[in-house]
Amino acid sequence: QAINLTLQFAPTEGRNYSATLNIEDNLNSDFTNVITLEGIGYDATIYPGFNYDMIGDFPPAGWRKFAGNITMGNPTPSTSANWYHGKFGNNPDLPENNSAAFRLVAIANYQWLMTPPIDLGESAQDYQLKFDLAFTADNGTGPATIGNGQKFGVVVSLDGGLTWSKNNVLQWWNSSTPVSNIGETVIIDLNGYSGRMMMAFYAESTVVVPSGRL
Numbered sequence: 001q002a003i004n005l006t007l008q009f010a011p012t013e014g015r016n017y018s019a020t021l022n023i024e025d026n027l028n029s030d031f032t033n034v035i036t037l038e039g040i041g042y043d044a045t046i047y048p049g050f051n052y053d054m055i056g057d058f059p060p061a062g063w064r065k066f067a068g069n070i071t072m073g074n075p076t077p078s079t080s081a082n083w084y085h086g087k088f089g090n091n092p093d094l095p096e097n098n099s100a101a102f103r104l105v106a107i108a109n110y111q112w113l114m115t116p117p118i119d120l121g122e123s124a125q126d127y128q129l130k131f132d133l134a135f136t137a138d139n140g141t142g143p144a145t146i147g148n149g150q151k152f153g154v155v156v157s158l159d160g161g162l163t164w165s166k167n168n169v170l171q172w173w174n175s176s177t178p179v180s181n182i183g184e185t186v187i188i189d190l191n192g193y194s195g196r197m198m199m200a201f202y203a204e205s206t207v208v209v210p211s212g213r214l
Contacts, residue, residue: 007037016040044116045196048127055098058085062116069110070155070166070202082111082203089134089183090141090213102203102214103138104150114200117160120193127190129154129170129199135179135212143181144212146174150205152214154188161198169202
């Protein structure tokens with residue numbers, strides 16, 4: 001009889017790790033099967049001055065997808081394709097994928113795209129988060145409006161990703177905040193933040209009818 005086990009490896013620093021898994025077999029006589037586990041932890045922390053062009057592997061190294069309603073506590077890891085590698089502004093004429101993209105559709109769809117941990121240093125500096133944002137029609141490059149029951153936001157975790165809260169959303173976009181279909185540059189002031197943190201792009205849809213694509 002085959003038994004599948006899923007083990008979570010959560011390193012806390014960049015080094016080699018080893019462990020053993022003991023499985024007790026009592027079918028005939030008590031016997032302990034010892035399975036050796038090995039892994040390598042690496043420090044994914046990034047520092048101010050980083051830049052991602054979203055060309056190449058997606059998500060980029062150290063970025064992760066999660067799922068869960070922002071009002072219901074911490075999200076859980078996800079392998080869904082809701083956040084996908086697309087062309088900015090839904091523009092088919094671009095030579096390659098260069099954007100994190102999301103299709104706002106479906107009931108109870110709560111998806112996160114998280115950065116690696118970010119070390120801002122011990123004292124607050126005049127840092128900024130800067131990125132390009134577009135919102136287009138679902139099937140083209142024309143303008144669209146984020147629908148009722150749908151929203152997009154940027155949220156931070158102030159303890160390096162251990163906990164997330166709706167109280168730490170830096171900015172929301174919803175039905176009352178139009179987004180250009182040809183793209184606009186968003187700059188969010190991080191003045192006052194310090195230490196180890198993480199950021200996430202959060203998209204939510206609670207209605208079936210799609211309103212467009214980020």
